[in-house]
Amino acid sequence: MTGAFYLMLKERTGHMNHTLGTEESIRRWDRFADRYAAVHTKDGDLHKEIFLNPTLLTLIGAVKGKKVLDAGCGEGYFSRILAGKGAEVTAVDFSRRMLEIAKERTASDLPIQFTYGNCEDLSTLQDKSFDVIVSNMVIQDLANYEKAFQEMHRLLVDRGEFIFSILHPCFVTPNSGWEKTATGEKLHWNVDHYFYEGVYEQQLGDEEKMLLFHRTLTSYISAVLETGFSLERLVEPTPSQEMLQKYPTFEEDFRCADFIVFKLKKKG
Numbered sequence: 001m002t003g004a005f006y007l008m009l010k011e012r013t014g015h016m017n018h019t020l021g022t023e024e025s026i027r028r029w030d031r032f033a034d035r036y037a038a039v040h041t042k043d044g045d046l047h048k049e050i051f052l053n054p055t056l057l058t059l060i061g062a063v064k065g066k067k068v069l070d071a072g073c074g075e076g077y078f079s080r081i082l083a084g085k086g087a088e089v090t091a092v093d094f095s096r097r098m099l100e101i102a103k104e105r106t107a108s109d110l111p112i113q114f115t116y117g118n119c120e121d122l123s124t125l126q127d128k129s130f131d132v133i134v135s136n137m138v139i140q141d142l143a144n145y146e147k148a149f150q151e152m153h154r155l156l157v158d159r160g161e162f163i164f165s166i167l168h169p170c171f172v173t174p175n176s177g178w179e180k181t182a183t184g185e186k187l188h189w190n191v192d193h194y195f196y197e198g199v200y201e202q203q204l205g206d207e208e209k210m211l212l213f214h215r216t217l218t219s220y221i222s223a224v225l226e227t228g229f230s231l232e233r234l235v236e237p238t239p240s241q242e243m244l245q246k247y248p249t250f251e252e253d254f255r256c257a258d259f260i261v262f263k264l265k266k267k268g
């Protein structure tokens with residue numbers, strides 16, 4: 001995204017914030033769902049295989065016999081991994097097309113209940129009905145993250161755990177990206193507009209511009225603490241040696257972090 005484009009968007013959002021919220025984000029996810037799912041295998045996409053799955057699975061620990069909510073399940077690969085490990089999974093997404101794909105990809109004998117819903121308001125689900133909630137790369141896609149945190153808190157049993165991953169807000173900001181030489185060599189990663197809080201557009205795939213919502217790291221941490229969670233762990237995932245042998249180009253991910261993962265506990 002160019003600086004000029006970003007500033008135009010910022011100006012527009014001042015007047016049109018209501019049109020660039022969660023509903024518009026989901027309209028775009030509905031349109032993008034098939035192309036998104038096409039790059040997901042049983043381990044998700046490459047970034048999930050390399051960075052997010054090992055981190056999330058370590059932080060979540062044993063799930064056998066536990067009630068787990070996958071909040072924003074997408075095409076469902078992580079729900080299937082958890083169900084394969086013995087969890088009783090409820091998988092929620094606000095994109096109807098994404099949920100259709102998730103159902104098509106899931107064997108009927110896996111214990112996964114797919115449910116349509118918005119993580120900002122999951123009033124169809126009962127208080128204290130989950131031991132663990134996982135939300136993999138969803139919270140930066142919705143407008144009201146404080147409300148989503150309140151819903152996750154309501155749905156967890158006392159001392160239940162909420163583990164979520166997001167784009168790292170210190171490095172992935174409106175207009176961030178590699179500064180390159182004329183021949184394409186990567187010089188350094190540029191960050192700009194860090195203190196901007198709100199919506200911006202990000203090109204995904206060839207055509208679709210998705211909405212992302214940027215907040216500072218302080219805002220995220222303040223919101224989870226104010227909601228009533230304790231912060232148990234923060235992880236900025238890097239590739240393991242095993243993954244680097246398989247995918248050597250990911251060496252550059254030691255230069256800055258793409259993702260951050262929170263492990264929270266509901267005080268009780």
Ligand SMILES: C[S@@+](CC[C@H](N)C(=O)[O-])C[C@H]1O[C@@H](n2cnc3c(N)ncnc32)[C@H](O)[C@@H]1O
Pocket residue numbers: 022025026029030044048071072073074075076077078092093094095098117118119120135136137138141142
């Ligand atoms: C980046 S994808 C991640 C999907 C899945 N968690 C994964 O790791 O493959 C984001 C997903 O969040 C869903 N989503 C976005 N906003 C949502 C909301 N407010 N409530 C529920 N799902 C939402 C989108 O439809 C999309 O499936």
